[in-house]
Amino acid sequence: MTKLTTHVLDVYSGKPGKGIKVDLYYYKNDDQKSKINTIVLNNDGRSDNALIEGVDFKEGKYELIFFVGDYFKKIAEISKIPFLDDVVVKFGISNIKEHYHVPLLVSPWSYSTYRGS
Template identity: 45%
Template sequence: MSSHPASSPETPRLTTHVLDTAHGRPAAGVAVQLWRLADGTREEIARILTNADGRCDAPLLAGAALRPGLYELVFAVGAYFAGLGDDGAGDFLDEVPIRFVVQPGLSHYHVPLLIAPYSYSTYRGS
């Protein structure tokens, strides 16, 4: 008989993380908006600023609030780079939108964003 307690299913949640690859550090103070898209409408769900670690202090959505469907995260990277005082760094990218689909039955969606003044990338994190 195992002495470990039975594991419970993970609470569904959506998180994000922004890393500034040009400066090799988390991107603190990036404004992030979360939108839910359905039936031709776009509903704002959350608006946050990333913390010193480039993360949100809490999940953007958790539990039953994270429903299957189409979502969009919009990151204000132009303002972030302009705020650093880098000459011209905020002149190319303004807002970076990432649209993704939440599937039924999946529990954790982590959507990280890697940014530089002239490029970005994302992936489905863990």
């Protein structure tokens, strides 16, 4: 089944990003977006269920917001104003017959993402 999934790896500690809150938005047009889902990542840094799937999985522009500042405040000694607070990843789904996976590799000071499998 086609769906959208994600996971987070905390490269600072070398562990999964457990407990990170993630919001998913869909862009109706260039300046109007609507929230589709909010999840909290499990102990493996993954969602227990797909962020979106089935008939709700459609072509278009999406946005994931990973609330990493809250996560790093709990596990690391960082300043009260974090360098990275919310990591925003905007991406497009162009083929609803494929699985889309958006991993995030993150530290308190950097991040990387890609289209995974």
